[in-house]
Amino acid sequence: MPDARIKNEKQYQALLEIGYSKEKAARIANTPDAGEKGGNAKPYDLWTKEELYQQARKVGIPGRSYMNKKNLIKSLRPN
Structure with a gap:
């Protein structure tokens, strides 16, 4: 169901x-x-920290508000 x-x-x-x-x-x-x-999205390395944060928010990554740009990228890649 x-x-x-x-x-x-x-x-x-x-x-x-x-x-x-x-x-x-x-x-x-x-x-x-x-x-x-x-497949048309630019690589995460070219995103701003705010764009990465919003994407992390969309996919529900916990602790995102404490992350820097490098950690946001690292967390988003496997998602």
């Missing part, structure tokens, strides 16, 4: 099947641009 809290159920299930945890799969599937293909 689909979970009403998951915005992109198809992507959520696919992520679970390849081994993502429920928490991480839900976080990814609930981002506003979940499931959209891109």
Whole structure:
């Protein structure tokens, strides 16, 4: 039965099947641009600290308000 809290159920299930945890799969599937293909974004190294912070906020990275730019990039890369 689909979970009403998951915005992109198809992507959520696919992520679970390849081994993502429920928490991480839900976080990814609930981002506003979940499931959209891109590849046009500039590398994190070129983002401002504020842009990195907002992205970290979107994906729900804990402790982001205490992070510097380097740590924000390090936390965002595996997401």
